[in-house]
Amino acid sequence: MSLFDKFLRIRELGIFSIIVVFVIVAAVIDPRFMTLDSWRAVFLAIPLILVMAMGQMMVIICRHVDISIGSILAFSAIVIGLLYIQFPGLSLWLSLLITASVGLVMGLINGFVVTRFNVHSIIVTLGTLSLYRGLVFIVSGGRQIDRNDIPEHVVSFSQTSFLFSIPGILIFSAIIVILTHLLMRHSVLGREIYATGSNPVAAHLKGINVTKVTLFCFGICGMLAGVAGLFYASRFGYVNPGVTGVGIEFIVIAGVIIGGTSITGGSGSVLGTFLGILLLGIINVALPVLNIPGEFQKAIYGLIIVVALALDQLIIYRMKKLSGGINA
Amino acid sequence: MLNKFSLYLSENPTLRYWIVRPEWVAVILLIISIISSIQLSPFFADLAFIMDSATPYVEYGLIAIILTLIIISGEIDLSIASMIALTAVIFGTAYNAGLGMPASMFIALFSGTICGLFNGILVTKLQIPSIILTIGTLTLYRGIAQSLASDFSLGGYPSWFIGIDYRYIGIIPIPVIIFTVFAIVVGFFLSSTIYGKQLYLIGTNPQTAKYSGIKVNRIKLLLFTLSGLVCGIAGVLTTSRLAVARFNMATGAELEIVLMVMLGGTYIFGGRGNIFGTFIAFWIVVILRAGLNVARIKIESQLTILGAMLIIAIILTNYIYSKSQK
Amino acid sequence: MQLKTNNIGKTFxxxxxxxxxxxxxxxxxxxxxxxxxxxxxxxFVKILSGVYTPTEGNIFLDDKDINITSPIVAQRNGVSLIHQEPQSFSHLSVAENIFMGHMEGSNLSRVKWQEINSKSNELLQSIGLKIDPKIIMEGLSIADQQMIEIAGALSKNSKVLIMDEPTSPLTPNEVGKLFEIVSKLKSNGMAIIFISHRLEEIRQISDRVTIFRDGDLITTKNINEVTNEEIIKFMIGRNIEETEVKENEFLKNEDYILNVKNLSLSKKFSDISFNLKKGEILGFAGLVGAGRTEVAKSIFGAEKFDKGEIIYNGKTIVNNSPNEAINKGFAYVPEDRKQMGIFGPVAVEDNVTSAVPKEISNNLGLINSKSVTSKTNDYIKRFNIILTSGRQLIEELSGGNQQKCIISKWLLSKPKVLILDEPTRGVDVGVKSEMYEIINQLAKEGTAIILISSELPEILSLSHRIIVMREGKITKVLNNREATQENIMSYAIN
Structure with missing residues (x-):
């Protein structure tokens, strides 16, 4: 096993052990943390973030970042909410198809501007973050979609299902996670995404269409943010143009980065991302248990991002130094 | 005809230097927005109205001027809006803890400086790309603000402190004067001093700059620190204007601040741009926002226009610079 | 497969x-x-492998005229280039590195792991490399990465393998291994182009040798019909005008301005010691990659060094940054003009004055534009720099004029020690001789000059003494009188 490979394993193992320690400490301090209710809360909070994290992970692996996903989520949630007001009978499958398509288009727009005009993706998506959020207000007229606008079969999607009453969104997000894993780990395209992020010049020399690969990642990232919009409507039972999805991109990015996906591209795994998101979810539920005010959540997430970035950079620096690439 | 003109320009570098510049786009946009807003409402013919409309954006304008320097030197700081909120909250907390006004102000500016220094150290020492790092500290600083203030509005300031936007010299509100003076001072610094010139050189080619003996890292560190300090000033000004400090102040302001810099024709990849452009772009944003308000377009819906403008401004500026290089 | 070229030419x-x-x-x-x-x-090999397209001429594979427009086209036609610095995906497995870009199936089809792993295994075994194809590339030695690239070429059924200086980053042991593989491939009918500066290696592995000089193919010989001395003669056999090296009065003094003692930097250079007098031009000869530039950068403070001592004017000094070096009187004209020498889209006058902030501003930092323009114009006149005005962008000037601007920039700082790294690269003949005059004049005025150059005639016609480096070490110090192209070359290559 190479140094880097080891490091990745250590990273995944590391987060896993942090999770274990965290859970034990929380459980010792307050046994209420180990109740079914709090774990249910963890696993209900996760799917939304997890689904978005899969797309964001792909984008980061190919050396970009998409910070517009919160607005994409809100737009798709508003669109589907407005449709429910008109057509309360809209089936879940059709809703999925609609939200996914809405997100896909928005993601592709991001990808198009990034690849065509060669501007850093963070700046482009900072623009579309506002652009899409503005569209949310324009389309909705600023009006909130209320609980009674959302049909019962959509709400129950996040509460129960035919399978042991496990919430539908949990099952569905598990499927997306597994599909992403298969795509990234085992498909030709998935490996080309890693190759593109690892060394774009070499990828081009080997005949990989770097533009297409990048567009694909942005497209999927948008699509999954769109699907998350449906999850949001189902789980929270309302969509508010000014609240829904605001700031969620930073939670997603925090989870992806702490999960071992390198911001310099080329590395990252679905398992790591899952563990990263799980850790954030547990922290979220455990904070009140540990008597830490919920207000600290964002600061903790921010700290996690900065520490993970610094750690990654230190490791890259050390490894380059080991291989004689730079002079200290 | 156009070819002949561009040939003529390439033979006259001085002329081209003055003609092919993206800030002319900003000037033209400003003229268009003034004319069309006067059509929209006679208010806009009244200078006092425009001045009053400008006060809420002065804090952003101040930061946009420092951000112009940072982008010219090839970096970016996206944690600015969070630093406004954090320093405002620290100011409010300190004052409510009974520290008194001068001490609270000092603490606010000092904490802003520390935040900026932290960004700068991570960028120059650890070589983390600033665009990614400041996305991280954006979350961190806002989070600390939230941890400190929770959902409370920190108020209770003496009346002399509140409402700086309602103090005037003539018809000009004091914040607008502060902004204008600051723009002139920094603009002069950038265009006429050796340090300003070195910022352009660093942004054009950091390697050559290093080999020419320019202290690239120290200058960048200084810029990030300065950015934090100015955000601290903006935090106190915002608190004076709103009479309270909240953790969610200036949410999303990085968009408007980056927009002011980009609209002003500063090159996103560094090395080019100036304060004049940013100054003009500030007024475009002011008039645009005021116009949209008069036209009763919801504040939130205006985001669409601002977002689209940011992307178009970048594409246009890149295009103009790619032409002027030939 | 037989590869032939007819009348290939390239113009940049x-x-x-x-x-x-x-x-x-x-x-x-x-x-x-x-x-x-x-x-x-x-x-030439970049043309064969599709990195460049030729300006004229034809390439024939098995007598078929083919148009190689990109690396992919070259690879499809069976021509693969092994890069000197392997182009690998460090995060991916060895097998993926071998098959990336030509895996079977469509985008969404499953990677046939077993198949590519077992095929990789076969390929790696066929070249005698014992590496598990499932491990991640990161951390493998450059030698292993190179061989994996060879395996990748084999997986594409390449018939022609081009190796651009494959041995320079390898240890002797690894070179032996590589040569075993090369002979194996050769016996299987592979045609191999092998670029190297080490004549012993060439003698050991190749059948024929082709010598290039100044853009011309000089001759092709069977290796056992030609001696090393003859090869060197073909390489350097250009006519040079014998110019006398200019002596000057400073050289009579015995005190040195710069003593460098046992300077070392791991993996770059070791035990570099030399002295330099005022007014002396000290030539550094050697091949690219011999460590000359790295030594220069360490002296200039742009890179650190591990061991050794730099004594300047009798005092031990450390330059932690170019800034410190410049303040002490050092100047460095870098070899990579575009990346480190110029500020491309910036006016000439701002380039020329970029290293002397104090000369063009007052105590408050205010720029004196008149002094910027007049200082620049002085040098424009003195060096006959061709441009429309000092406000023209430097990237619009020719290479030679850009180089004159860079030299002007450093002369403004009045350096005591001037390091010139390939000062005439990409400069046309006329400007070159002007440059030589400038260099001689500077020496006459007492500037100590370190001249790094890969052009032997340049070294010979300017330097008072010549240091020859090879693979990070000094192999010989020659006086101008005893130096010839032949003996410099023989110390520079193995």
Whole structure:
């Protein structure tokens, strides 16, 4: 096993052990943390973030970042909410198809501007973050979609299902996670995404269409943010143009980065991302248990991002130094 | 005809230097927005109205001027809006803890400086790309603000402190004067001093700059620190204007601040741009926002226009610079 | 497969870097290309492998005229280039590195792991490499990465393998391993082009050798019909006008301005010691990669060094940054003009005055534009720099004029020690001789000059003493009188 490979394993193992320690400490301090209710809360909070994290992970692996996903989520949630007001009978499958398509288009727009005009993706998506959020207000007229606008079969999607009453969104997000894993780990395209992020010049020399690969990642990232919009409507039972999805991109990015996906591209795994998101979810539920005010959540997430970035950079620096690439 | 003109320009570098510049786009946009807003409402013919409309954006304008320097030197700081909120909250907390006004102000500016220094150290020492790092500290600083203030509005300031936007010299509100003076001072610094010139050189080619003996890292560190300090000033000004400090102040302001810099024709990849452009772009944003308000377009819906403008401004500026290089 | 070229030529922005190359390569042959840096051999193999397209001429594979427009086209036609610095995906497995870009199936089809792993295994075994194809690339040695690239070429059924200085980053042991693989491939009918500067290696592995000089193919010989001395003669056999090295009065003094003692930097250079007098031009000869530039950068403070001492004017000094070095009187004209020498889209006058902030501003930092313009104009006149005005962007000037601007920039700082790294690269003949005059004049005025150059005539006609480096070490110090192109070359290559 190479140094880097080891490091990745250590990273995944590391987060896993942090999770274990965290859970034990929380459980010792307050046994209420180990109740079914709090774990249910963890696993209900996760799917939304997890689904978005899969797309964001792909984008980061190919050396970009998409910070517009919160607005994409809100737009798709508003669109589907407005449709429910008109057509309360809209089936879940059709809703999925609609939200996914809405997100896909928005993601592709991001990808198009990034690849065509060669501007850093963070700046482009900072623009579309506002652009899409503005569209949310324009389309909705600023009006909130209320609980009674959302049909019962959509709400129950996040509460129960035919399978042991496990919430539908949990099952569905598990499927997306597994599909992403298969795509990234085992498909030709998935490996080309890693190759593109690892060394774009070499990828081009080997005949990989770097533009297409990048567009694909942005497209999927948008699509999954769109699907998350449906999850949001189902789980929270309302969509508010000014609240829904605001700031969620930073939670997603925090989870992806702490999960071992390198911001310099080329590395990252679905398992790591899952563990990263799980850790954030547990922290979220455990904070009140540990008597830490919920207000600290964002600061903790921010700290996690900065520490993970610094750690990654230190490791890259050390490894380059080991291989004689730079002079200290 | 156009070819002949561009040939003529390439033979006259001085002329081209003055003609092919993206800030002319900003000037033209400003003229268009003034004319069309006067059509929209006679208010806009009244200078006092425009001045009053400008006060809420002065804090952003101040930061946009420092951000112009940072982008010219090839970096970016996206944690600015969070630093406004954090320093405002620290100011409010300190004052409510009974520290008194001068001490609270000092603490606010000092904490802003520390935040900026932290960004700068991570960028120059650890070589983390600033665009990614400041996305991280954006979350961190806002989070600390939230941890400190929770959902409370920190108020209770003496009346002399509140409402700086309602103090005037003539018809000009004091914040607008502060902004204008600051723009002139920094603009002069950038265009006429050796340090300003070195910022352009660093942004054009950091390697050559290093080999020419320019202290690239120290200058960048200084810029990030300065950015934090100015955000601290903006935090106190915002608190004076709103009479309270909240953790969610200036949410999303990085968009408007980056927009002011980009609209002003500063090159996103560094090395080019100036304060004049940013100054003009500030007024475009002011008039645009005021116009949209008069036209009763919801504040939130205006985001669409601002977002689209940011992307178009970048594409246009890149295009103009790619032409002027030939 | 038989590869033939007919009349291949390449012109870069008006400069003819390769002319009339008629070359042939037989199956089962190792064909060495030698020549000085810039002789055209790299350009030639880049044309064969599709990195460049030729300005004129034809390439024939098995007598079929083919148009190689990109690396992919070259690979499809069976021509693969092994890069000197392996182009690998460090995060991916060895097998993926071998098969990336030509895995079976459509985008969404499953990677046939077993198949690519077992095929990789076979390929790796066929070249005698014992590496598990499932491990991640990161951390493998450059030698292993190179061989994995060879395996990748084999997986594409390549018939022609081009290796651009494959041995320079390898240890002797690894070179032996590589040569075993090369002979194995050769016996299987592979045609191999092998670029190297080490004549012993060429003698050991190749069947024929082709010598390039100044963009021309000089000759092709069977390796056992030519001696090393003859090869060197072909490489350097250009006519030089014998110019006398200019002596000056400073050289009579015995005190040195700069003593460098046992300077070392791991993996770059070791035990570098030399002295330099005022007014002396000290030539650094050697091949690209011999460590000359790295030594210069360490002295200039742009890179650190591990061991050793720099004594300047009798005092031990450490330059932690170029800024400190410049303040002490050092100046460095870098070899990579575009990346480190110029500020491209910036006016000439701002380039010229960029290293002397104090000369063009007052105590408050206010720029004196008149002084910027007049200082620049002085040098424009003195060096006859051709431009429309000092406000013209430097990137619009020719290479030679850009270089004159960079030299002007450093002369403004009044350096005591001037390091010139390939000062005449990409500069036309007329400007070159002007540059030589400038360099001689500076020495006469007492500037100590370190001249790094890969052009032997340049070194010979300017330097008072010549240091020859090879692979990070000094192999010889020669007086100008005893130095010839032949003996410099023989110390520079193995």
């Amino acid at each position: 922005s008006g400069v003819n870097v390769l002319r009339n190359v008629d070359f042939d390569l037989k199956p089962g042959e190792v064909h060495a290309l030698v020549g000085e840096n810039g002789a055209g051999k790299s350009t």
